[in-house]
Amino acid sequence: MEITLGDLVARLGGELVGDPALKVRQIAPLERAGEGELAFINSPKYLAGLADCRATAVIMSPKMADKTDKPRILIADPYLYFARVGQLFNPIPRPPLGAHPSAVVESELPASVSVGPNAVVGKNCVIGENTIIGPGCTIADGVHIGPDSLLHGGVRIYANTRIGARAILHAGAVIGSDGFGFAKDADKHWVKIPQIGRVVMGDDVEVGANTAIDRGALDDTVIGNGIKIDNLVHVAHNVHVGDDTLLIAQAGVAGSTHIGQRVILAGQTGVSGHLKIGDDVVVSAATSVMKSLPNPGLYTSTVPQMPHEDWVRNFAHLRRLDSLAKRVRELEKQLQKQLAEHNKDPQDPQEQS
Numbered sequence: 001m002e003i004t005l006g007d008l009v010a011r012l013g014g015e016l017v018g019d020p021a022l023k024v025r026q027i028a029p030l031e032r033a034g035e036g037e038l039a040f041i042n043s044p045k046y047l048a049g050l051a052d053c054r055a056t057a058v059i060m061s062p063k064m065a066d067k068t069d070k071p072r073i074l075i076a077d078p079y080l081y082f083a084r085v086g087q088l089f090n091p092i093p094r095p096p097l098g099a100h101p102s103a104v105v106e107s108e109l110p111a112s113v114s115v116g117p118n119a120v121v122g123k124n125c126v127i128g129e130n131t132i133i134g135p136g137c138t139i140a141d142g143v144h145i146g147p148d149s150l151l152h153g154g155v156r157i158y159a160n161t162r163i164g165a166r167a168i169l170h171a172g173a174v175i176g177s178d179g180f181g182f183a184k185d186a187d188k189h190w191v192k193i194p195q196i197g198r199v200v201m202g203d204d205v206e207v208g209a210n211t212a213i214d215r216g217a218l219d220d221t222v223i224g225n226g227i228k229i230d231n232l233v234h235v236a237h238n239v240h241v242g243d244d245t246l247l248i249a250q251a252g253v254a255g256s257t258h259i260g261q262r263v264i265l266a267g268q269t270g271v272s273g274h275l276k277i278g279d280d281v282v283v284s285a286a287t288s289v290m291k292s293l294p295n296p297g298l299y300t301s302t303v304p305q306m307p308h309e310d311w312v313r314n315f316a317h318l319r320r321l322d323s324l325a326k327r328v329r330e331l332e333k334q335l336q337k338q339l340a341e342h343n344k345d346p347q348d349p350q351e352q353s
Helices: 006-011 044-050 062-067 078-089 309-320 321-344
Strands: 015-017 038-042 057-060 072-074 174-177 182-184 190-192 199-201 212-214 221-223 279-281 297-299
Touching: 006 015, 006 078, 015 038, 015 078, 038 078, 044 062, 057 062, 057 078, 062 072, 199 212, 212 221, 309 321
Parallel strands: 038 057, 057 072, 174 212, 199 221, 279 297
Antiparallel strands: 015 072, 182 190
């Protein structure tokens, strides 16, 4: 599609500096954008790239408005505006309506739903209007999916799962698989605990490729509204995740942990079970969270990278930390004893003065 800059601003807001009749058809990075494309800049450190930029127009902050003569859309948050424009130019392609002849559908579906080749929809399912079920998806009995949702190929949804409106589930996502629950018998063998809860997801949730969200053991696993989950993430049984939280690549959350709103767990974060993570907590990449974090803020437990020789030398000291701490405590005791004896000494020149 093509749209004039004037129409774009009328639809999405912002202040236009330049010819409103100019047309754009796509977004592109600043360094390779060309005619008919719209670039963005959200940091002064990229201003040098404006000199060679061939984009028809640029999205930028009003604070940088005088740094170029190019047509420009001024907006307080250029990155967010860029995302909105990207959605406008790149709508989700719609496959043909109805079920492919190779699909197995055992529930009544709205006429606006698309079901791809070799997909399976079980009994007693409720699928919302305009939902797209990609090829090879498996939706078990009793699943509810809200309207305008998109399931890419190969998604697996277990029985009785509840998914809200406008969900996006990427290839290989598994929603509602059994939680990891076992009890040990007298012979030290593991006995499976039936997982009879559900996964209940809110609206506007996105789940990345090959991510697994386990059903609850007794209660439900709850994923709130607006949550974005990256690829290769694991959310265990009975976890509750608050609205607008980000779970980033390879993060793992153990069972029965409650995560607040607007939390960010960066890549490879590991969160132990039965903890409480408060609202607005940010956890750095590769951090191990072993106790509750009730207060907002940034938390890190990772050793920053360093040259290997430095790491070996520092770790050698780390191994002796316990003995070093004991030596320091002994020295403190000796110093306190000497100070006490010194204060009792009547010949002390300071006392005589």
